[in-house]
Amino acid sequence: MGETILITGGAGFIGSHMVDRLVNEGFKVRVIDNLSSGRLENLKHLGTSIEAMIGDLKKPEDALKAVDGVDAVFHFAANPEVRVSTTNPETHFNENVVATFNLLEAMRRRGVKELVFASSSSVYGEPSEIPVGEDAPIRPVSVYGASKAACENLIHAYTRLYGIRAVVLRYANVVGPRLRHGVVWDFMNKLRTNPRELEVLGNGTQVRSYIYIDDAVEATILAWRKASDAFNVFNVASEDWITVDEVAKIVIETMGLKDVKIIHKPVAHGVGWLGDVKKIALKIERLKALGFKPKLNSAQAVKETVLGMM
Known part of the structure; x- marks a missing residue:
């Protein structure tokens, strides 16, 4: 197959399962993770079949190094604890928004044109009715949700300005x-x-x-392969x-x-x-x-x- 894919946050929960799937499908996989919530033991069974890089997307130089020579980026690096944003909102701004901006800039500078982004149902906030579709208003009520919404908007701008194709996945509770x-x-x-x-x-x-991880991974791969627009948004959940x-x-x-x-x-x-x-x-x-x-x-x-x- 020959394609090289970068998975940010690849030592984390969803990220490590994406690594497993893409390795099994024959892709070359590079992982970057700062290990703030990810764990190397999630990847140890893969041995030397992947390239693992301990680095931090909050550092522009790390982002540039991570995207060098890759064909697509699966962006799963983030602080996943919604409750943290109440007591320490700066964490979600830095780990989510700053990291995503640095990644997008690195992709622009290195000419990487494909991005899959792990967003969240938290961007919808407190909807008046459920279930909500992708065209529902974006009204987050947590800094975590607001940070994911900000990332989505940054990504949209980069798809319009720099020719990046993006698939945004708004996950429900993945378990x-x-x-x-x-x-x-x-x-x-x-x-x-x-x-x-x-x-x-x-x-x-x-x-x-709640959606099981195997279903979430399958949905992610399917959306990546079949979505045809420059900017694509999909809810990922059970029914x-x-x-x-x-x-x-x-x-x-x-x-x-x-x-x-x-x-x-x-x-x-x-x-x-x-x-x-x-x-x-x-x-x-x-x-x-x-x-x-x-x-x-x-x-x-x-x-x-x-x-x-x-």
């Missing part, structure tokens, strides 16, 4: 092996510490869509949604626990923290038009994740 953040990971850690009690941030009625209390029940049952006391800890309007949203679920008709169909629904994705992390 599966190697997960190190989010509600499933959080619940499992709490229950390992105290199997008799589980604290749930929010009132438990918050609604989310249903469940509440946080339902997630808690699945985690408890799958871990084989009984008589667990659930304690809700809501802040304003029942959410778990400032910047959290009450309900978010995504329409995936655009992806389905390309031939995508998720193999697991939200509940199955959560259960499979717990089984794989036990």
Whole structure:
């Protein structure tokens, strides 16, 4: 095949699974990761079949070195913790917006013309109705969501000005092996510490869509291969949604626990923290038009994740 692909954040959760898929398909893969949330052990099974670079996209020279000689970039480097943006908004500005700008500039200077970007359903904020389609208003309520929206707009400008073709993927909650953040990971850690009690941030009625990592990777590859416009946006999710209390029940049952006391800890309007949203679920008709169909629904994705992390 001969093509070389750069995966930023390739030692992270979604990024490392993208590395696996692209290596298996015969691509040459280069990874750059600053290891702020990624872990080299996610890549160790690949040995010398990939080029791993410890570097930081917040440094323009690292971004230039990373894109040198590559044919396409899968940009998954970001700080994934939405809650961080409440207490330390500068983190998401630097790790998401500055890093993305430096990457785009490096691509422009080195003539790299293909970009796949990991965005987030958080760009929609608190929609009035669910599920939301890709044409819904962008009204983020967290700095994390705002940073992803800013990145999308930067990317759009670069597609218009410099001939880059971009595929933007607005992921719902992606779960599966190697997960190190989010509600499933959080619940499992709490229950390992105290199997008799589980604290749930929010009132438990918050609604989310969960997609298993294998489905998310398949959707990403499909969108990359089949999207034809200069700037393409796709929601990536399962076709249903469940509440946080339902997630808690699945985690408890799958871990084989009984008589667990659930304690809700809501802040304003029942959410778990400032910047959290009450309900978010995504329409995936655009992806389905390309031939995508998720193999697991939200509940199955959560259960499979717990089984794989036990």
